[in-house]
Amino acid sequence: MDKFNFNREEMTLLAKKNLANSIYNSARLENVIVSPSQIENIIEGKSIAELDSGDLQIILNLCNAWSFLLNHLDDKMSLDFACNVNNLVSFNESLDWGKLRYGDVGINGVNFQPSIPVKKEVQIEINNILSLDATITHKAIMYMLYGMRNQLFWDGNKRTSIFCANKLLIEHGKGLITIPEKHISEFHPLLSHYYETNEGDEIYHFIYNKCLYA
Incomplete structure (x- = not known):
């Protein structure tokens, strides 16, 4: 079942309100050493001299991706x-982003x-997930797990x-x-188990119960 029920405008405002926290958690998931206040400063366009250039690139990329997402909620969810x-x-992070x-x-x-992803097969699988007779929450988590395990891209999966x-979800x-920093140590072994076994029940419930917010 869906855990939350808002209209798009309400959910978009909530996503914007939680933007710094979402970026912080994503950065920590990538082992970026950064503080919440530094994330706030980067979002505001302030210079952060003490950050490693590679770490700063990850954070700036996350900011740009969030901007794109919030401005393209009407786009069809697809491989494109x-x-x-x-x-x-x-x-600027992967072999061919x-x-x-x-x-x-x-x-x-x-x-x-x-395996190396085949475009037509990926498109079919995405359509299959989106066509499930299930809640939006279920489809979102199933896509998330599919994209992670199949490593569709060179990096940033x-x-x-x-x-x-x-x-x-926001749409x-x-x-x-978001994977909260306090739960990252629990998330990684669950994800590794899912990679190895393709058994997704445990990590699915972890995401639903501990990583789904409003």
């Missing part, structure tokens, strides 16, 4: 939308190796998948997914 998000999330992966990748800490899930007023 996911590519546009990844283009912003992984700018914004494009479907065309070579092999490994995932740190697990033996599972995702967790961030891209969360953004795409949030597009669905329909169903809340906002």
Whole structure:
């Protein structure tokens, strides 16, 4: 079932209100050493000299991706939308940002190796998820898990998948997914288990119960 029920305008305002916290949590998920106040300053366009340039790039990319998301809620959720998000999330970070992966990748800490994604098959799978006889919340989490495990892009797959899930949620007023810093240590082993086994029940309930906010 859906955990929250708002209209789009209300949900968009809530997403904007929680923007700094969402960016902070996403940055910490990527092991970026940053404080909430530094995130606030970056959002406001202030210079942060003490941040590593690579870490700053991740945060600026997150800011740009959020701007795109909130301004494109009317766009159809599709592979093209996911590519546009990844283009912003992984700018100057990956081998070829914004494009479907065309070579092999490994995932740190697990033996599972995702196959090279085929555009037509990815499009079908996304359509299948969106066509489920299920709540928007369920579809959003299922897409998020699918995007993460299949590593559709060269880099930024967790961030891209969360953004795409949030597009669905915010568009329909169903809340906002963010992995709180206090739960990151719990999230990683659940994600690794999901990668290895493709058994998603445990991480699904973790996301629903601990990472879905309004």
